[in-house]
Amino acid sequence: MSEIISVRVDDDIKKEIEKLGYTPSEFVKAVIMREIKRERSKMALLWLKKNRLKGGKKLAEDHIREDRDR
Numbered sequence: 001m002s003e004i005i006s007v008r009v010d011d012d013i014k015k016e017i018e019k020l021g022y023t024p025s026e027f028v029k030a031v032i033m034r035e036i037k038r039e040r041s042k043m044a045l046l047w048l049k050k051n052r053l054k055g056g057k058k059l060a061e062d063h064i065r066e067d068r069d070r
Contacts (some may be wrong), residue, residue: 007028017027 005028006026009024014024017024022030026047
C-alpha cells in the first residue's frame with residue numbers, strides 16, 4: 001500500500017525539477033530513496049565501528065578458530 005506525502009515548493013523549484021527531466025513526484029521519490037540508503041549506510045558504519053574487534057596481531061581466522069574450539 002502506498003501513502004501520499006504532500007510537499008509545497010516554489011514554482012522555480014518545480015520548473016528546475018522538470019528541466020532535469022523528472023516529474024516532481026519521481027524526483028521526490030528518488031531523493032527520499034537516496035537519503036534512506038545514505039542513512040542506512042551511516043547506521044551500518046556506526047554499528048561496524050562499535051562492534052569491530054579490537055586491534056591486535058590476531059587475524060580474523062584466528063578468532064574464528066578460537067570460537068569453534070570453545
